[in-house]
Amino acid sequence: MHRGEADLDLAAVRAFVAITEDRYFSEAAARLGISQQAISKRIAKLESVLGVPLFARRHGGAELTSDGAAFLTHARVLVNTADQAVELLRSRRRALRVDVLDTRVAPIDLIRAFHETVPDVNIEIITSDGLRSARDALARGSVDAAFCRVGGTPGEELVCLPAHLEPAHLLVGRDHPLAGLRQVEIARLAGRTVWMPGNVTGSEWAEYHDLLSSEFGFRIDTTGPNFGYEHFVSKIASGERATSIVGENVRIPWHPDTVRIPLVDPVPLYPWSMLHHRRNHHPALALLAQHIIGRHRPFDPRHQWLPAPDRAAFTADPKRH
Template sequence: MELSNNRHAEGSQPSGVHEGEGDLDIAAVRAFFAVTEDRYFSEAAARLGISQQAVSKRIARLESDLGMRLLSRSRTGAELTEDGKAFLPHARALVNAADQALAMLRDRRRALRIDVLDTRTAAIDLVQGFYEATGRGTDIEIVGSEGLRSARGTLARGTVDAAFCRVSGTVEGLTCVPAYLEPAHLLVGRDHPLAGRRRVETARLAGSTVWMPGNAAGSEWAEYHCHLGAAFDIGIDTSGPDFGYEHFVSEVGAGRRMSLVGERSRLPWHPDTVRIPLVGPVPVYPWSLLHHPRNRHPALRLLIRHVTGGYRPFDPRSQWLPDPDRALFTPGPRSR
């Protein structure tokens, strides 16, 4: 059945065939569907942003095109006739198909919106790698947030298309793809006893305290470090305030603190700080790519393919993960 916003051109019609038969006006179908949901023409008009008279005209035109009465009015609102009941599922399908087509066209025109939490984290490297892999032809918009706490809502509403964050359990209505396991480094001042080592066994940190002023209460990264501290007897000091990265590295460089940072964390250079890889096992931070399964942005599928193509699964022989994260990151990678 052909859809159109225009009537047939004037001309003779075969006997017994209604003018416009086989050519439905999608605006009229939408008006009919709105009335069936709201029951009143006035409420349907408000939803569609047109006058009540316009709704009435559209439905009258649809009934004329179909050659059947679809609605009957009463004091309690519009009621479906038997023909209206039969047509309703088809009307719903037509409206949904039109909405999906319009959404697809809008998505093709706008940038892929990606939440990376912070442009100094490993997530930005994943996005840059994707951008380069697509020949720099993908329009990307970077969005900052509060990690998983805000990503749940923005992904559900469609204000972002994908988010890189730690996801240790199922997030209702969203799909999670394992993206990257980032090794942890120890950050110390040059006068620290461990500063001259090329690598440090994680167990050597038992009984010590690391300073993590950016570990916001309730965040997925604060929870991760709580698991890490419990597993290796490491104290986690979240005292602040958090004055930013420059203050953070200067405090460590002055020998007042030591901390843990991701291997790919982009910290400001400081002459008195040293970064040392942790080993035996290597604590790894689990980055996941989170998205809505009904998001149809064409570049999103390319991003997912790029991320899954470069992913290397968790190796329990040499790496450490909190127990809640292991199911998603254990070979082989899978979505949920």
């Protein structure tokens, strides 16, 4: 017999595995979308190539022979390897799907900088509800990476890389008493009210601002509705809402009557992490992770502030994740 005549037919091996799982030729054929006659021919061909019977047909369904049981482990490996190879090739063709809160927030700058270094990688930006939706989306594979605040451990199946520490700015109207300062010590917010209409109950960013306000003695006002950035900025400019806090990198609409001032002593930082699933093997995902690790700057507790749940992740060496 020539070697080519003994090559295994992957379709026949897949049929063999399906029958071991369903026990009946008819049910396995239906799952594979072929006729019972076709699946029988595949098994007959496989048995001919291997030179041994694989099944004994009983009233309770097909039972593996001793040779069939010995072949099963290898058959599953063959099918799984083929499926992984196909998925790898498909993933190379499809876009890297990256989840962000909004296209105006800091992670967009990270993703844009990555794309400039590897312009041949196709990237699809998806906006969602942060960590609350990212966990399920990553588990389903509907997104490959997500940027959000984690505030602890994300779970065993998710890899969490510290991505960016974003300084906070105070946003005030031009007539506000603090508007003429080049920087504002955060202790000066004590006793004041900071308006944050986008702080959704249960979100990781609302939790962050609750921890920040508790640490430095100011109150968060979340009354809305939240009509978007333009409305938000106009309210601050008019003086109707006295102050708010925005990230240094967030792109809010310019308004002639608003002023953004860095907060200092210490500098409050918003911790952005990159999450991905351990079983996701999109080839561009590793490149993105390497890019994020290379740009990350660690937390400096002498001059900066993070909530206690975030400090461990942003103090550790990201290369060990």
